[in-house]
Amino acid sequence: MALHAQSRLATHYQEPGTKHHELRTSPTLDHRSHCGTFPAMTVRTRFAPSPTGFLHIGGARTALYNWLYARHHGGTFILRVEDTDADRSTTESMQIILDGLKWLGLDWDEGPGVGGDYGPYFQSERNEIYDRYLAKLEASGHLYEDDGAIRFRVPDKMITVSDAVCGEVSTNLKEQGSRRYDAETKKEVEANPDIVIKRPNGGYIFHFVNVVDDIEMAITHVIRGEDHLSNTPKHLALFEAFGTTPPVYAHIPLNLNPSGTKMSKRDQGALIHEYQENGFLPAAVNNYMALLGWSAKDDQEIFSLEELKARFDLPGVNSSNSKFDYDKCRWVNSEHLKHLSAADLLTRARPFLTRAGIEASDVRAPAALELARDRAQLLSEIPAVIATIFAETVTYDEVSVTKAREKNDLSQVITALADGITAADDWTVDGIKAAINEAATGIGMKMGALMLPCRVAVMGSSTGADLVPVLVLLGKDEVVKRLNGFAAMIG
RNA sequence: GACCCGUUCGUCUAAGGGUUAGGACACCGCCCUUUCACGGCGGUAAUACGGGUUCGAAUCCCGUACGGGUCGCCA
Numbered sequence: 344m345a346l347h348a349q350s351r352l353a354t355h356y357q358e359p360g361t362k363h364h365e366l367r368t369s370p371t372l373d374h375r376s377h378c379g380t381f382p383a384m385t386v387r388t389r390f391a392p393s394p395t396g397f398l399h400i401g402g403a404r405t406a407l408y409n410w411l412y413a414r415h416h417g418g419t420f421i422l423r424v425e426d427t428d429a430d431r432s433t434t435e436s437m438q439i440i441l442d443g444l445k446w447l448g449l450d451w452d453e454g455p456g457v458g459g460d461y462g463p464y465f466q467s468e469r470n471e472i473y474d475r476y477l478a479k480l481e482a483s484g485h486l487y488e489d490d491g492a493i494r495f496r497v498p499d500k501m502i503t504v505s506d507a508v509c510g511e512v513s514t515n516l517k518e519q520g521s522r523r524y525d526a527e528t529k530k531e532v533e534a535n536p537d538i539v540i541k542r543p544n545g546g547y548i549f550h551f552v553n554v555v556d557d558i559e560m561a562i563t564h565v566i567r568g569e570d571h572l573s574n575t576p577k578h579l580a581l582f583e584a585f586g587t588t589p590p591v592y593a594h595i596p597l598n599l600n601p602s603g604t605k606m607s608k609r610d611q612g613a614l615i616h617e618y619q620e621n622g623f624l625p626a627a628v629n630n631y632m633a634l635l636g637w638s639a640k641d642d643q644e645i646f647s648l649e650e651l652k653a654r655f656d657l658p659g660v661n662s663s664n665s666k667f668d669y670d671k672c673r674w675v676n677s678e679h680l681k682h683l684s685a686a687d688l689l690t691r692a693r694p695f696l697t698r699a700g701i702e703a704s705d706v707r708a709p710a711a712l713e714l715a716r717d718r719a720q721l722l723s724e725i726p727a728v729i730a731t732i733f734a735e736t737v738t739y740d741e742v743s744v745t746k747a748r749e750k751n752d753l754s755q756v757i758t759a760l761a762d763g764i765t766a767a768d769d770w771t772v773d774g775i776k777a778a779i780n781e782a783a784t785g786i787g788m789k790m791g792a793l794m795l796p797c798r799v800a801v802m803g804s805s806t807g808a809d810l811v812p813v814l815v816l817l818g819k820d821e822v823v824k825r826l827n828g829f830a831a832m833i834g
Numbered sequence: 835g836a837c838c839c840g841u842u843c844g845u846c847u848a849a850g851g852g853u854u855a856g857g858a859c860a861c862c863g864c865c866c867u868u869u870c871a872c873g874g875c876g877g878u879a880a881u882a883c884g885g886g887u888u889c890g891a892a893u894c895c896c897g898u899a900c901g902g903g904u905c906g907c908c909a
Contacts, residue, residue, distance in 0.1 A: 391909085392909090393908080393909045395908085395909075425909060427908095427909080428908060428909070431908075431909090489907095490907085491907085492907050493907095494907095509838090509839065509840090510839095512838065512839075513838095514837075514838075518837090519836080519837060519838095519904095519905075520905075522835090522836065522837095522905085523836090523905050523906090524835060524836070524904095524905055525835095529835070530835070531835055531836065531905095534905085539906080539907050540907095541907085542907045543907070544907085546907085548906090548907070548908085548909090549908070549909050550909095553909085568903095569838095569839065569840090569902085569903065570902090570903055570904075571903095571904090571909095572838070572839065572903075572904080573837080573838060573839090573903065573904035573905075574904075574909095594839085596839090596840080596902090597902070597903075599901090599902075601844095601845080603901065603902080604901095604902085605902085605903095631846095634846065634847080634858095635846070636846095638846085638847055638848075640847095640848070640849095641848080641857090642847095642848080642856080642857045642858075643857095644846090644847090644857085644858055644859090661847080662839075662840065663839090663840050663841065663901095663902090664839090664840070664841095664901080664902055664903090665845085665846065665847090666845060666846080667845090667846095668844095668845050668846065668859065668860085670845085670859060670860055671845070671846065671858080671859040671860080672859095673859090674858085674859055674860090675859090681872085714870095714871095716872095717871060717872045717873095718870070718871045718872075728870095728871095776868085779868090779869095780868080783868090789868065790868045790869095791868040791869075792868085793868090793869090794868070794869035794870090795869060795870095797869075798869055798870075802870095804870095805869085805870080806870060806871085807870065807871090808870070808871085809869075809870060809871070810869050810870065811869080813870095
């Protein structure tokens with residue numbers, strides 16, 4: 344089902360114009376009057392990005408939480424594009440956001456590319472719906488014109504948000520909105536508390552379309568960043584004016600950068616497409632994002648997406664902001680890397696191997712990947728570990744060579760190694776170890792002392808994959824050739 | 835500036851009236867590994883501060899400090 348939706352997305356989402364255009368005639372009370380009353384209601388959550396930039400980790404985490412909540416409760420996850428600001432919305436940005444969600448595996452049941460009964464799913468195509476709702480407010484006397492813009496009269500009373508994460512928060516919009524802070528003069532100035540919902544140019548404003556769409560799309564739970572908590576009373580005022588029960592709100596804490604300020608695109612780990620490029624697994628990114636602001640209340644930290652679906656719920660969400668920790672994110676990735684099936688590992692690593700000039704179809708590739716998965720945290724770190732196996736010529740690391748020279752008569756050691764390995768007749772891990780051991784005994788040394796020189800001579804570096812399995816993969820002829828080449832070089 | 839939210843090891847978090855305040859990342863040490871890693875074991879490290887309430891407070895209440903957010907004809 345999910346895969347189907349995604350493949351349709353891949354081929355169709357470029358034509359956002361093709362949408363279901365059925366307008367709902369009785370859009371309000373019928374489907375939501377029971378909201379919050381009966382647990383049997385069908386959960387409907389949405390992710391509503393504005394296509395004005397990249398898919399940011401904060402947005403992706405919001406999408407994840409909404410997706411997880413819907414999936415956990417057997418509900419519906421909707422993708423709605425909030426592109427009312429025509430000047431800032433771009434198709435490139437839309438593309439990046441959809442690609443990012445798709446890469447993460449957060450499939451949507453309704454939205455761009457998959458349609459649904461509550462479309463269109465682009466706000467830029469929903470003007471007739473907004474006009475209708477505007478007319479309702481106008482008829483009930485909630486609106487007035489101000490300099491070509493249309494304002495919604497806010498009520499002069501306390502409005503209480505019952506938030507699933509933050510608890511009850513009360514505000515009087517009239518009181519709050521009649522002053523505003525002027526950033527330039529750093530003073531409070533008189534202000535009009537009534538909110539603009541339509542611009543003089545005819546464009547509708549976020550607060551209005553957001554509420555109308557949540558009503559129209561029968562959204563039951565709004566999970567969003569805590570930066571929206573202060574906006575919520577405005578939204579509740581609109582719901583009340585429409586005579587509609589609002590959804591359940593859950594404002595989740597923000598993710599900050601390591602210095603404790605708002606994440607910007609320049610911060611490490613801020614942009615989802617970079618995770619893909621840097622060799623993270625989508626499951627690991629989801630896992631880490633889930634952990635920023637939510638916990639399973641036990642000691643488990645590594646979760647597959649399926650486990651997350653089973654475990655995630657609103658009570659596990661905490662209410663304080665978190666700071667992003669790239670090291671921990673890498674560690675989570677390494678844990679997922681260890682548990683990947685051999686086939687998946689090959690599939691995921693392929694682009695990185697190719698980029699490093701390693702032929703992923705090489706028969707030795709699967710075995711080489713097994714040698715690399717324990718010592719790489721990111722897919723992008725894999726090639727460096729195993730590149731020497733596939734290299735025509737060995738690249739020698741100066742520091743490693745110096746290290747190999749330190750304790751021994753290196754020429755003597757390499758010669759002994761070359762002779763011993765040439766004589767080896769059992770080309771297996773055990774057979775090779777026996778040969779190395781014999782070579783060591785022959786020159787009065789211990790086997791351990793030959794391992795580093797052998798490693799440097801054959802692999803070019805004192806670090807990398809496990810030596811003996813590498814020798815097996817390389818083949819006897821190649822190993823002897825490399826030993827002799829190294830002997831000549833240092834001779 | 836006003837209003838709102840928050841504050842447990844450096845970081846992510848658990849404990850939500852009674853625990854030697856637990857786990858994880860990072861860091862350090864030891865062990866394992868005749869190489870490189872993984873791994874195992876251990877260590878350093880926290881209840882922001884001040885008042886209450888209580889036999890007992892990280893936990894409930896008040897204040898302060900600090901951090902974040904909002905105050906758009908952006909979303």
